[in-house]
Amino acid sequence: MVSKVTQHPSQNEPLLFERSSPGKKGYQLPPLDVPAVDPASALGSENVRDEVAGFPEVSEVETIRHFTRLSTWNYAIDLGLYPLGSCTMKYNPRVNEAAARVDGLAWGHPYQPESLAQGAMEIMALLERYLAEITGMDAVTLQPAAGAHGEFTGILLMRACLESRGDARASILVPDSSHGTNPATARMCGYEVVNVKSTSRGLVDMEHFRGLLNPSVAGIMITNPNTLGLFEENITEITRLLHENGSLVYMDGANMNALAGISRPGDFGIDVMHLNLHKTFSTPHGGGGPGAGPVAVKRLLEPYLPTPRIVQEDDTYRYDYNLPESIGRVRAFYGNFGVFVRALAYILAHGNGLRNATLDALLNANYLRAGIEAHYTLPYTDRSLHEVVFSDAIQAKNGVKTGDIAKRLIDYGFHPYTTSFPLIVPGAMMIEPTETEGKQELDLFIEAMAAIAKEADENPELVLNAPHSTRVRRVDEVTAARKPIVRWEPAG
Amino acid sequence: MVSKVTQHPSQNEPLLFERSSPGKKGYQLPPLDVPAVDPASALGSENVRDEVAGFPEVSEVETIRHFTRLSTWNYAIDLGLYPLGSCTMKYNPRVNEAAARVDGLAWGHPYQPESLAQGAMEIMALLERYLAEITGMDAVTLQPAAGAHGEFTGILLMRACLESRGDARASILVPDSSHGTNPATARMCGYEVVNVKSTSRGLVDMEHFRGLLNPSVAGIMITNPNTLGLFEENITEITRLLHENGSLVYMDGANMNALAGISRPGDFGIDVMHLNLHKTFSTPHGGGGPGAGPVAVKRLLEPYLPTPRIVQEDDTYRYDYNLPESIGRVRAFYGNFGVFVRALAYILAHGNGLRNATLDALLNANYLRAGIEAHYTLPYTDRSLHEVVFSDAIQAKNGVKTGDIAKRLIDYGFHPYTTSFPLIVPGAMMIEPTETEGKQELDLFIEAMAAIAKEADENPELVLNAPHSTRVRRVDEVTAARKPIVRWEPAG
Amino acid sequence: MRYLPKSDSERLEMLKACGLSSLNGLVAHLPPEVLRQQDLELPPGKSEYEILDYFRARGDAMANGYASFLGGGVYRHYRPVLADVVVSRSEFLTSYTPYQAEISQGTLMTIFEFQTMICQLTGMEVANASMYDGSTAVPEAALMAARITRRGRILVARGMHPEYREVLTNSVKHQDLPVAEFGFDPASGEIDLADLESKLDDTVAAVIIQSPNFFGIVENTKAAADLAHRHGALLVSVFTEAVALGLLEPPAEADIVAGELQSFAISPSYGGPFAGVVATKMAHIRQLPGRIVGQTTDLNGNRAFCLTLSTREQHIRREKATSNICTNQALIALMATVFMAVYGKEGLRELATQNLAKAHYLAEGLERRFSGRFFNEFVVRCGSPDALNGALLGEKIIGGIPLGRFYPELADCMLLCATEMSRREEMDTLKRICASRSESVLAKSRV
Amino acid sequence: MRYLPKSDSERLEMLKACGLSSLNGLVAHLPPEVLRQQDLELPPGKSEYEILDYFRARGDAMANGYASFLGGGVYRHYRPVLADVVVSRSEFLTSYTPYQAEISQGTLMTIFEFQTMICQLTGMEVANASMYDGSTAVPEAALMAARITRRGRILVARGMHPEYREVLTNSVKHQDLPVAEFGFDPASGEIDLADLESKLDDTVAAVIIQSPNFFGIVENTKAAADLAHRHGALLVSVFTEAVALGLLEPPAEADIVAGELQSFAISPSYGGPFAGVVATKMAHIRQLPGRIVGQTTDLNGNRAFCLTLSTREQHIRREKATSNICTNQALIALMATVFMAVYGKEGLRELATQNLAKAHYLAEGLERRFSGRFFNEFVVRCGSPDALNGALLGEKIIGGIPLGRFYPELADCMLLCATEMSRREEMDTLKRICASRSESVLAKSRV
């Protein structure tokens, strides 16, 4: 008995190109109020194309139906729990969308004179200040466009600082539980990646860690709480040892939803970190993005922050480009400003009550854990913070893997958890409910997980062939990769 | 094979009251900036309630999920063809929604000084002018809130005019194919309802009609094209005879989507008529309303129009309340202004191209008719205008009624047509596609209707038990009416 | 044209299927004298950008940037963002009346919730799905009372919104239902119970009062109900300021409640679209006008909702229907439903309390015309309302509604309203201008 | 708090299920030294009305009511209403990356359409699902070229957007990929092919040009491609003004195209979020950074879409990935997708043609600095750009981008942009001010 979800008709819809018919129109432009110009003579006939071959021709009503129908094929936070571990899929307040669409902000051009940009600049300055307060850091750049971009920026800052000391060093330590963007980033910044092992409790293996310290170590990229949802209890010791080694400490702040208002990275020795505004600060994921990955640093790294920086003089904000030690821009303009508006709106809404949101996030994760524990293997049993990672060990004996259980959750009306990450947990089931879930929804999830455990035991085929209730059945990803079809082409 | 629709999971959701838990909050107010006032002392303790017992307590995220989930249980124009005859379910352009939300308009208070209301007044004046042009009438009131309210207003105008001649007269003629609001309205205006028969061709029976004319006849309420989608070919004769009889002619303009730009009621003898802005002029039906039912009149009825009227003096608009012969207000304030904005936006979009929209509406109706004709009985075979009415005669032999075919259409991914109206067609299937449907969608509908005809023949049970694919199966309306449960109450 | 999803070649193909060769063939059968030869005198079709520009310019010719103390049936309240978000969902915005229950459960359930919350607020047992607005809900209630009591006279309080009274009179005029008024106490502004009593007899179908009344004053519903009932008449209680119901005793003694929900997240929108409602006791359900949603089950026995008791309605009963209403204000009622969900039990009370506090702050120091207890509106005596309003406009404040138009005896008065949106500074400015004007009037009178 | 869907009693119940008695118990295991004792120094939580008021006030402190001729990588274009309507659908707005294909077909199909239309516009064979923006797409393209050619040097046109060049240099700095520039012809503003040729050798991985370039000038992509290819290097063609692709020959001779789609219904939004993209030939698909959607079938053999070739990506390949990108700009790319659907084949061409006409109208009579053919931007020589802009601000016009900051040799120049939104009157005013200033300069120089 699935009490969360029922099947209902969902409209089919072809590709835009299959809706197209020559002469249909979805647009109209105001009449041109200046003399027409002949493209061929203005641009040179060799530069003017005949047409955009294959481009669609559809009417307005077909366009809205097209995208509305397609939308109904998606799951969404506004439809229910989205327990993707590490992704912090929380409620995206709608007032934030309204704020980002305020005319003067939405139509702001990045090159308009500073005197006509004070509103936007104040928003950025205030967000920087609040993020510094929440993280316990000294200065913030908002420029990076996402978490990975923040990592890249942060490691460039570390590198610049080390270079200023005369030696950029060669390697970055990365715990084996870390997110893929961490090693990829280290590499893009010219560093070798050295893995740090985890203990059987899922924490940084201090012995292994100590053994890796040497003068070529530029620093560490550490995630705290780590991707198992566990607080690195030796974090002050780790940062101390690195600093003693002349290394710097980067924190992947993707999991700040576990700490905001509770503990500040700046207070436990972190030198530089990024935040994912699209996680902790509730800006919508939008099917993959946009996000924003502000980077917060301690004083010692501040001189290297990207240009420009906003400075306040009396009541006026201006951009400072005169930053001789800066790593320079990592992006054109100032970053994903529209995302800043949403994140600031979120912070303003919680204000100093942010701590309560954090505690509810931890409560939800622990409540789910308690409810599911009887049915699935919990490889690491220390108290969870904002997320919990189970493994499919019990079910795998029956051939049922984390990916299968995930697909079966769909039949129960839920988006699956994160599968197969972190890599140190074989068959990982990584669950992060966030604070914006109520007890009723969590209870249904627990019920579903229990039911699936039973099915995996008694009727594994049911789970292995899931989902059964969706408009497309399990999708063949292998063929997709083997013979990539990555664009529509006219038949024949 | 249903190619239009596929089943997919749809989230369940309890009533708001079942989501409620004491202390949950979905709101926050800015802090009070004046001294608090004790309700009991300000209002008298006997006047102050303890609480609104049973009122829900839910958070914001639960609220948006609640309504988002519920929304997915609905069909909608934005999802597909909505061929409800007589309802003109056409595309509701989204720019109209944006226009209606323009700050100065949306926050306009009906009592703000005329000097600060010129924008709204211009909109109303322009809409009146355009509607007069489209209908060929002389003056328009926008006050009525919907079609039926327009009918009411229009018949009051007729009555006032007749009274001014010394005799309100006693009865109103209403063709038997008319909409239920017509007789109901006549009655509310103190008139007896006299039915006029239709011929075997579905038009006003001229012989019967002539026989009904006598000095007690105040007028007629005629729908043209009528509810069979047929143009009353004797309309000029009908209006002439009535005028000769000292009677007035009301036209139910619900079917103006068949005439706009083609033929003007004012040109074929109509004295007064209403328009449904929520049909012909594309304002959204919103699950039942709001609409607006402007009434257009010839000069002779103008003195009786409701107060106030907008008058233009130089470049300034003002309200005229000094209308001694007016029937007075039929509504507080000036009408459903937000609907006017949308309708005017629609007229501006089509402009003098409105005729093309009308022709496409006729084309679509005739195309559907041609596609379906082979499978269903067409009781009236004159050329259709904007809609066509079939009957279930063939299928009824197998026990399959219009209502069953309608329910089966749901399984095929369509909203049903209008069932059981007009009353003169037993087992009516009243189909109006409107102009905003493309050929692909119409072809799928034809395919579905053909398939259902086949099913009704070969496997009637399948149709009788439809729908099969919806989240709730066929709903028991009989019990609902027999034991009305019309509000939630706490269990126990 | 962007709203017409066809190419010309598709049109030709479709015409062919209809046995036609041109679009004009579709109207060739119309009598030639009705076919219009000229084009409509309308401008060429506009792009959406021009359309938006046009309406933005009209919006700029309104009262942007002004503070306002207007009430009188239309109130400025904060509108939760969710209201627009919900009604913008295609599935609510672009769906029809939920006659086909199986694909309309979303709309149906929201209406069921609406009906329930209206009952909870008003103390009634059943509410309809909505009426056009408050003003048109009142005659529907009056007609309902006449049907229930089989009597033919209506008494309405002069303290009810003047435009509502006018709509009432005009609407029931031809149904043998004369409307008479009874007065308000000139000191308190409350209904004059003695006057009411003197006019009551056993021909009266209903006594209609509004609370808070047009002057913002809370009426003694119980006393009015007692009087009405003593004479076998029904009491119809009307409200225009739904927020008051968050704090005031529900008019449970009334037999019918008719009201306007504009205060519940519905934009003032220059007077509409709003959402009216009529609620009553279960005993009278079959006399209710308008649509009603009921709970039932589906073929599988699961809970489901549908429109019910439609034998009251015009599409079934034609001239014998309880009303001619068909299209109602569903989407607007949905905004109110979202509003009630967002504010909820605590919120509505806090909101009402804030309104109370703001209005009492504003009233402090002004010369109130009536002594009755008021919610968020009140009448002040101010010499010339037009002159005061003129002075206020200079400060970008829209003052109150001059009452002379509606009540000649109150020609020196205006109706002021303060809501949770009224800001202290604005109120202080208004009070300052009032004070300086009455001083200067005083000064002049001294000369 | 309204975002926290729990009552206190539910919290207690849930804590009990966790074996805890208070919320603090959830963090009791943290080392005491990391637990912060003080509250965060943030103001108390605000209502949504205060939040909106705050941002509206900030919006008022921007350039409302000003006409603007700014371009330079961010363009003012009409935004079809449907773009916001579509991205406001909860199912697009609040969904994650479509890893779970069975409940993400909506997002997946829109991305597949996006990829297709980008290919159609650019003449490439495969496009990714989006990059952060145009500026960050360029270094990704450079790195891609380096991987494909296994070479280690980049040549970039000085006519490419200066901020893009800076991002390029900073981003590839530590990957053994030095970036050198080649110049533009001082007369025409086009790439200096001779300079390019002189700098090309067999260590060059890619030649990067932008067309239309930062000065708005259409480059000879074919010639640049020929030169690059002759030396075994790839040509990367960059665009910042996507509308130009509606009219210009697609850069099909390039090996990689990197661009910015801001012009396609994406608000200027003070510089972001925008949507970048990288497209290339099928031969290079495995070197593409970012997500790619592919077509496949489901268990029943029906067409379905899914993310594909993820072995290029960091979550699988970690330090060996083609890029570290994870979160991209999906929703913004969806706006661009809706834009392309709305305008379609004819519309995009008409739009581009209008831009061309407006810019040429604006340019008429002004002193153009370069002779090259331009689309909707051009450089004018105007003495002191700051002084001219100051004068324009007085007329509520934001003038052009002063170029001295980016190109010292163009200190007396500004970059002007006109789009379909530029109105003739505004352009006439700008030209009038320009003319009167140059006259007065002339007059002064005469003195």
Ligand SMILES: Cc1ncc(COP(=O)(O)O)c(C=O)c1O
């Ligand atoms: C732990 C962790 N680090 C880094 C990232 C990368 O952040 P982004 O996707 O914003 O680039 C993620 C995102 O999934 C993450 O979960």
Ligand SMILES: Cc1ncc(COP(=O)(O)O)c(C=O)c1O
């Ligand atoms: C022919 C006809 N007349 C009148 C009406 C009543 O209009 P409304 O629903 O706007 O009151 C309708 C509405 O369905 C109709 O179809």
